[in-house]
Amino acid sequence: MYGRMKLIWILCAALISIATLLQADALPKSALEPYVTPPMSIGDQLTEDGVWELLNSGGAVAGYVFETQNMAPLPGFSGAPINMLVVLDLDGRFLDVRLLSHNEPIFVSGLGEAPFHAFFEQYRGLSISDSLVVGTPYGGASDGSALIYLDGVTKATASIRIAHESLLAATLKVAREKMQGVSAGPPAYPDPSIDETLTWDDLDGIAHRLQVTNAEVNQAFEGTKWQNDDPVATANPDDLYLDLWVIDIGPPSVARAVLDDNALDELQAFMAIADMDEPILVIDAGRHGLITDDFIRNTAPDLISAEQSGFPIALRDADILVGLSDDAPAALQDAPALILRTDRRLGFDPTTEWTIQIKALREHGVFQPEIGSTTFETTVQSPERFYIKPTAPKQRAPWEQAILDRSADLVVLGLFLAALVTGLGLNLNRLAGAKYFTAIRLTILAFVMGFIGWWGQGQLSIATPLAIIRTATSGGSFAFLLYDPFSLLIWAIAIFGFALWGRGLFCGWLCPFGAMQEFAHHLGRILWLPTWNPSSKWDDRLKWIKYGVLALLVVMAVSAPAHLDTAIEVEPFKTAVTTFFIREWYYVVYAAGLLILSMVTFKGFCRYVCPLGAVMAIGGLIRGREWIARRAECGSPCQLCRVKCNYDAIRKDGSIQYSECFQCLDCVTIHDDPTKCVPLILQAKKQARP
Structure with missing residues (x-):
């Protein structure tokens, strides 16, 4: 019953999102220009997704301007994406972020839009290479890590997190395709024709495991104010603090070997809709856990992050109830587990090595404790045999594509x-x-x-x-x-x-x-x-x-x-x-x-x-050539063509001033008409005399 209700909910959300996206068109240049502060300006459009050049006062390319809804349309609570305008310089630094449109109920009829607009002002001057987190450390103290905290909005945490994830996902897509100078190309996706019967014993090279002992955690915090704040680790140095399993369950053969029937059915229903998402199973059989008490389902995990090729990977909870297969190790059966997802269209390639990081937290003090953290990481790479990696189609030269796009008009x-x-x-x-x-x-x-x-x-x-x-x-x-x-x-x-x-x-x-x-x-x-x-x-x-x-x-x-x-x-x-x-x-x-x-x-x-x-x-x-014929009588005595020329392009002597002639042919009409041309009329009269 739970699985069926979950499927119905996913289908409804997907239909709302699809309907919204079908109505969403990229804004024209004229609508975006007011958001770009002079002397900067918007140049040429670079992609169909609505990425534009950012030009400096001298007309040189200084960055990129784009909307988020066409590249990372993560649905908000209304089912519609939150659309933001991002102004990014060539070094990946946010020059500006503006809210363009949304349907988040809390901001429409509750708090008003002012806090939402204020939230995006925090991105100015930050970089996509920064580890940006929505939230505030306890007591307002820094935890000594490389994290940069963005103040959220009380009562609207989920909407803020969705907006933050959408913003980062869209920005990373632009960064991969433009700032590296190459397109990410078609993503590798699971090959449905691969049907292997696997067990947990066959997951060598498929499942990736990171083990960290209590002694290793103590060593990581040594020399800081948090070095003595975990008595359990001190008392049991050889026990496992973290026993992290990471398994890409996108390939059906792997998912069948890892999940029980209910979780597998739920995953398949989810993937039928989100077919461009790559599901990642994470399990911790140690004492660390995967999330904090502040974690909200269907958002980015607050302790887990990832990166590939120097760019962050946007991970998000798939909100699927995890159950493991019967032959899974007993230590994992009741261990905390999450199925995370990331969009392959944003550049993630499961067959290329990537890194997953997990933070370990410690508190120092009783009232408003200060939070300290350290990070552990491991590399992950899925076997290529489970995936199809399409060859990127050869792109036409811009001028060839332009001709093709306008072929009918050109004919x-x-x-x-x-x-x-x-x-x-x-x-x-x-x-x-x-x-x-x-x-x-x-x-x-x-x-x-x-x-x-x-x-x-x-x-x-x-x-x-x-x-x-x-x-x-x-x-x-x-x-x-x-x-x-x-x-x-x-x-x-x-x-x-x-x-x-x-x-x-x-x-x-x-x-x-x-x-x-x-x-x-x-x-x-x-x-x-x-x-x-x-x-x-x-x-x-x-x-x-x-x-x-x-x-x-x-x-x-x-x-x-x-x-x-x-x-x-x-x-x-x-x-x-x-x-x-x-x-x-x-x-x-x-x-x-x-x-x-x-x-x-x-x-x-x-x-x-x-x-x-x-x-x-x-x-x-x-x-x-002199393409307008003239007669000796033109200009003297006949001035008819000159008088009739609306452009005043005929001189008094009857010659044509071609630099001012618009080729209306009025004078040609007069010149060849025996009923209008005075010399022809006079000549006809002479010939008619006996």
């Missing part, structure tokens, strides 16, 4: 770009002369705004050229360009277009924010708003502003990179395209104001302010 984008370039390159005049050219153009711009902009996030930005400049001056790698293949393909086509059309291919056909401005202009005409354009003289002057903005940003990229992200906000692209206008109000007002301006002044931002447009204009200097 659609590639087809669109191929069709656009073909249409403009081979049938440009035919396209411009189409009956429904305006509708065709607006359809293309709508696709650019929707698919390339909002869906594909392919809005090019001045940030990329500036990053190239910074990388070139600092001697870094240009590999970052490969991480966004969608935008890189657009860059490639835009640069290709420089030789054929100048800046016009991107600025006129592929810029999502440019498309928004063009739609805003058409809306202004529908609303019968007046148009306002500066005189030709002022238009020429205003067009130089974008080059000044570009020059300023280039200088900042080299001399003041810490302020560059703010300066780049001169582009409204992040607000209008990346965040869908969901940002701070002043960014939204700025971007919306530029669109409103476009309703009366055609694409005013593109023409006068856009630093990316300045880059495109400079790049267009490699243009190798």
